[in-house]
Amino acid sequence: MHETTPEVFLIARPSVDLEAMRAYLAAVGGDSWLELREADREELNDGELLAEFAGRMCYRSWEPGLNRNVTRIRTDQREYFANVLASAHGSVLEHANYSFAFRNVSRVFTHELIRHRAGSAFSQESLRYVRLADIGFRVAPALEPLREQVISIVEQLEEFQRDAAEQLDLDGEGLPFAVKKEITSALRRLAPIGLSTDILWTANVRTLRHVIEMRTAPGAEEELRLVFDAVAALMLAQAPSLFQDFERREDGAWVPQWRKV
Template sequence: MPESRLEVKLLSGTPSAVSLIYAAFRQCYSPGFAGELWPQLLSGDVSQEKQADFIGKILESGHDSPVEHVCYTFAVQGISRALTHQLVRHRIASYSQQSQRYVDAQDFQYILPPAIAAVPEAKQRFEQFMGEVGRVYSDLQSMLTKSGRGAKANEDARFVLPQAAESKVVMTMNCRSLIHFFELRCCRRAQWEIRKMAWKMLKILRMELPVIFSKAGPRCERLSYCPEGKKFTCGKMPLKS
C-alpha cells in the first residue's frame, strides 16, 4: 500500500464568468434588463477591464451575492477520509466521492501525516499498521466472498479501513461558497491536510478569476484582525480588541 500524494485539478468553470457576475450586479442597480445587456458584454462593447473594475468596487461595499452565479468544479485525489469528513461540512456544494463499497481496496493508498513522517519510529509503526489493515481487509473480503456475500464483500470489509485511506472526489462550489471555504480552510489553524488542498485550489482560482479571488484567503486578511479570539489566535494578526 503506497503513500498517496495530493493532486488538485480544475475540471470546469462557468463560461464568461466576469461578464455573468457583471450582468448580475448591473441588474441589481439598473432599470435595464440584463438579457439585453448580455450580447453587448459578450461582443466586447464593455471591456473586461471595465467589468472587473465595476465588480471590484461593488464587492468592496460588501454586496457579494451575485458571485453565486459562477461555479467551479475540481477533481482532487490523494486526500484522506479524515479530510473528506471535514470537506462535506461545507454544505453549499456538490460532491461525488469514490465509493469504498464498490471500489476494491485491497491495495489502498494512504495519507502519511508530516508529523508522523518526521519521526522515523512513528513512520515505521504507521506503515506497519497500514500493511496489516490491508491484509485484514483482504482476508475479510475472501472470507465474506466464500460465505456468500460475493460482490458485496467490499461493503463489509471496508469497515476496517482507516481514516488515512486515500480518497478521490469531484466537487463543485459557487464563488461565494469558495470564498467562505478559503476564509476558514486557508487559516493557519485549519487542519494541515485540508489547508494544503485549499491553498492549491486558491492558487488555481487566482489565475482563473482574479477579480474575485485575488484577495481571497484567510478571514483575518480580509478583516485585518484575528476573529479567533485570544485563546485560539495563531498570532499572525492582532486581536479585534
C-alpha cells in the same frame, strides 16, 4: 499499501452563451456593455462576465440612462468587482460555479469538506462498491517520526482486507452483487480514515471565497491547508477580479480584504 500525495484538478468552469446574452441585452438596451467587454480583451473570462452580468441586472446598470437613478457607471471590470466585494453584494458571485476533482485526499479531508454544504455539490468514491485491495495512504508530517510504525499498521489493515475478501469468498462464482456490496461495505469499517480517496466538488465563487479563507487559516487541518492553498492559487489565476482582495501570508493563510461577502 502505496503512499500518495493529494492532487487538485480544476475540471469545469462557467461557460456563457454570448449570443443568448447579446439577445437579452439587445432587448433591454444594454448592448454597449458587452461590446465594451469584448473590446477589453481577446478572450472573455466567462466566470467574471457572468457575475458582472448578474450584478448589473440588479440595477439595470448596463449604461447610464437605462435606470434614471443611475447617472454614472463603473466601466472598468476590476473596479466594478472591487465595489461588489466591498459592499458585500456576494449573491451575484453565486452564479459562477467551478468544479474540482480532488485526487488522493483522505477521508479526513472529505469529512471536513462536506461540512461546507451551502453552495456546493459532492460526488465521492463509494466504498460500498469499491473494494479496498490496495490502500493508498499519506503519512502526515506530524507522524513522520513514527513513519515505519504507521506504514506497518496500514499494511496490516490492507492485508486484512485481502484476507477477509478471500475467506468470505467475495469473488466466488454466482455470488449475488447485493451480497458483494454488503460485505464490501462491512469491510470498509476496518479501514483507516486516512486512506486515500477521490471526490468531485463543485462550488460557487461565494462559497469558494469562504472555504479558502477558512481552510487555509493557521488553525485548519494540515491536509486541508495543503489542498486549499492549491485551490486558492488556481482561482486567483482563473478569476483574478473575483479574488483580487486575497493575500497569501507567510504562514500560508489566504486572507481576503473583504470578509463575509
